[in-house]
Amino acid sequence: MDKKQAKLRVEKLKVEINHHRYLYHVLDKPEISDSAWDSLKHELSELENKFPEFITPDSPTQRVGGKPLPFFKKVAHRAPMLSLEDVFTTEEFEAWLTRISKIVPTDKLDFFGELKVDGFAMSLTYKKSVLNIGATRGDGKTGEDVTENIKTIQSIPLKLREPKESEIKNIGLNADKVLKLISSGEIEIRGEVFMTKSVFESINKEQKKLGLAEYANPRNTAAGTVRQLDPSIVAKRKLDFLAYGLVTDLGQTEHNQEHLLLKLLGFKTDIEARELKNIKDVTNFWNEIHKKREKMAWEIDGLVISVNNNQIFSKLGVVGKAPRGAVAFKFPGIEATTKVLDIIIQVGRTGVLTPVAVLDEVDINGVNVTRATLHNEDEIKRLDIRMGDTVIVQRAGDVIPDVVSVLKNLRPKNSKEFKFPKKCPVCDGEVIRQEGEAAHKCINKKCSAKHREGLYHFVSKKAFNIVGLGPEIIDKLVDESLVKDSSDIFKLEPKHLLGLEGFAEVSAKKLVSSIQKSKKISLARFIYALGIIHVGEETANLLAVYFNSIENLTLTSEEDLKKVPGVGEKAAKSIKQWLEDKDNKELLKKLVKEIDIQSPPKISKKLAGKTFVLTGTLETLSRDSAKEKIRLMGGDISSSVSKETTYVVAGENAGSKFDKAGKLGVKIISEKEFLNLMD
Template sequence: MEKEVAQKRVKELHELLNRYNYEYHVLDKPTVPDMEYDRLMQELIKLEEEFPELKTGDSPTQRVGGHVLESFHKVEHRTPMLSLGNAFNEQDLRDFDRRARQAVGENVSYVCELKIDGLAVSLRYEQGVFVQGATRGDGTIGEDITVNLKTIRSIPLRLKDAVDIEVRGEVYMPRKSFEKLNEARLVSEEEPFANPRNAAAGSLRQLDPKIAASRNLDIFVYSIADTGQTGVVSHSEGLNLLERLGFKTNPERRTCATIEEVLDYVNSWVVKRPNLSYDIDGIVIKVDSLDQQEELGFTAKSPRWAIAYKFPAEEVITKLLDIELSVGRTGVITPTAILEPVRVAGTTVQRASLHNEDLIREKDIKIGDSVVVKKAGDIIPEVVNVLAENRTGDEIEFQMPTHCPECESELVRLDGEVALRCLNPKCPAQIREGLIHFVSRNAMNIEGLGEKVISQLFQEKLISDVADIYTLTKEQLINLERMGEKSADNLLSAIEASKSNSLEKLLFGLGIRHVGAKAAKTLSQHFETMEKLQVATREELTAINEIGEKMADAIVTYFEMPEVQELLNELRLYGINMEYKGPKLVAVEDSDSYFAGKTIVLTGKLEQLSRNEAKAEIEALGGKVTGSVSKSTDLLIAGEAAGSKLAKAQELQIEVWDEERLVQELRK
């Protein structure tokens, strides 16, 4: 066959297969038998084998899975993937409605959607072609899983219009697919997945895309990441646009004019939930108007214009067989209920945290009791209460120990705390938990060095503190269970890469009491080097916004310890970076920047910078970036398709700049 003829036929096959795929997997209305679809697919495969130059990234053949990956690359989301605030009852929803109406007026309508219990992903298209898909990750940084997402047949590889767009959706595994998968895993003597959500997440994180292709995953797309250039003015319009472009959206959504209609919708799905072919764990309620969304803005973690109603937790009865104790990295002793296995919200539960001794006394929990168990937020198992009427007299009163179950040190209860603590810094359990924390994603982020590997290394006495991680050799690693040469090489590469992390990652990883990821970033920006932070006084620390007296005391006490100073010296010798690598902060009084001391709002779509980049640079120059326009706002940066914030700024006679002016000022 001539190349020109083949090229024409390949284009025809693309169009036919994309149409048949859309009809089958999105519309659920197939127009040709499977045999015809398979015949056309085989024809396309043969043509691409004969003319490899005709194989494109959006070819329907890419859905079967390609070569095995070595690892997933990190992806920074252009628009952050924020989590939603939760509502657990009618009053929470009414409070959400009241806050919205107080902020934007009485004329508010909502879009209600089923909250799919799956894995959130972001899909990016250029000129209508699918170019990148990523996991949510921490909301700012995710993992590139494009090749696995291409295997999901309801994700279009080419849109009906040649547009540039980024959309968000939820990948899920239908219940029937989940049941078939677990049946197959049991036959092959593999551990079954706990629930469809875990199965979907596990499938998308396979390095072999053929495995993802075999799992029959599906998706509902639920939003456009940046509506700036789409011309839509409401969320419901955006969903309609997504449908027109060829995306699969959830048909069960409803636009509600009042909170009463929202409540009717929510209550109806509490009853209808079991009849669906996929799992949901709640209802998402969003303000429909995009202008009103922009006016409502965001908190640090979630949008003020949306909320997730969580269904009431399923409660079951089981027997409490025993109470075990664990020691956390800060020495806190936590009692855990060992339960007779029971199914709760789709998974088998055998353990539930009892938090502390006071809770055990308050609920009068005894070993041998019949107890009511639920999953808080459908995730974390907890003991709700005891069925005292079922007692036989054989139940055993639980007594908290006086000494640490790991190292036998005497336990203490600090003033103002309910928890018992082991204060021995050499307690093996605390060291092990501290090591697990040090390598975790928000700390040093050493991929491949998870809890099981850390436990093995610690048990084999190959590591006893975090510095020892940087002395590990390939010979030591390949002797571990399930650790081959390639895995050992990858792990050593990840350990080496972690040495160049910015200071805040190391600081959070050290596990200083009261110092979370955000405080670690604040401290790193302010002091810039570990050396300066080590000698900081309580007065210098409390002078920093967000650093209180308790945290300051904990930081000073930590760095005064000789063993800490010795550890940091070791880490320096091994080449671990001790400097902050992000945008430098400039004190307002020392800054000659226009932004110093000013309150700034960003709105609309920025082309040259992402919102996060613009915010970081402004704050580094002494400015404060907020989410809403008010009389205290000094400057509004208006990108493309700026909405109600621009109108409000003009009404309040606040200075307005375009992005070009912003970039010029930042680059001075």
């Protein structure tokens, strides 16, 4: 290839690579796989090595060009980077509206609403359409030049997209003016640098693996990353960017128009953002997003509501460091502070002693929280938590609330340290902590706490699934000696239940019938119900398919157990131990007499070597039955999409797994195609 040809090829590659970057990182609609994209970048970098004179600052290869910096240069902001006033309730929002209405009494106000992403504000300046400076907010007047770092963010264009004339006209702007400013002027835009929840989790997983401290939250991690002096580290952190403001006057008159224009310039913008006519629209928008909040790919802490008309917005001016024309309408926090009244110990089915903080009741995001888990002794030491302390508690999603930290300045003089018990608080049995393990365990075989928890597990949804038989009733049955072990459950008759508090004739019959119905059970569920340590749902399934009957399982050796694909050494040992126990042998004998275990049909090899990922709602099959079918045909199931995935079976409302499959080039099939595979 001669120099002229190379120049042409370099130009074309740059356009093509940038196009696919835009499809992938901004629109989230990739057309080619990651590896194909990498190979284009590789070709470009080879050509640039050969002909360095063709390297331009906007080349995709220049994203991680910089060497580590000794320090960041200061940058003065042309227009100050302001912060926002917070409101937390509709009343506070109305009060804000009343205040600003007094300043512009003759103007009709409508609004623009967008997500308030929990990230790090950034100013980007483009000179003649090429990215020139990326600067942090700093104190609002002066920030730091972090250009080399933000260049590594794939959703930030190194060169502005050149919109078509018709696109500019469509949003009501003068195409000549806009295009001229893009190509020859300076354009400043603003937005938020952030880290998605999934990237944050994988970084923490990596930290944990390396034995390093985990990061507290995506926001701080993103902020810390942007201020890294070494761009190559920043590149690994996979930051993202959403644009929300255009500082330069391109003729825009409304905030809404600004968003549309940012999109035309090649930025990722908030797809939830919208115009809002009145307070009702604002509260509806708030409610809608608040509900979706936990499912979103990145953390948001509220909405930004701005006066849509830019002229009125500037007329409203600035008070302190915040513009009057916008507010942050926040969501309730997922953290709150409260006092630790007590620390107690709960004993689980496997004998693990879990310390739990009993809290002064506190409302966190609409839920009354009275307890938080303290996990284990190490966590208590790490937090240095004492009874009487004021703590920050977090409740995210449906998980058990967690103590984030202790506010030690608020510690009272009479605070009490917690001593981890040497004996089981329920049965007084011996407690040990094995080397390399974080948990203390009660090793008394007859521990009544373990026994009860084992029964709760036995009747639970994924085990015998006995509808209407929850922990409360089990407790009564155990207290009345009606149930000594799990086999007694099946001997219950309505007359036994009638003597218990809360039971009448109808309810007693109903529960007995529900117990009778549960007697017919698959081998896999039965094995799971036994509650053997290290045998979860998945291992129980593998064992059922491999051994095909409970007799075969009981006759097996530890060596044989280790041969079952997917069954680890720990599980094999634990299963053998359980099966050899005299009491367990007795129990099994009794159980087998009472119930009807269904062996799985013989396994076929039709799907052997193939790995499936299920996503979305299937039309005719439940998730569980689809999984069962795959297992019975010798296939494997994975919960996440990787290059090892053979098929992604996509039902309705397929989510991120679908997108990831597309990116990795993994074959996506419909439910119908899936069923055809098995025919």
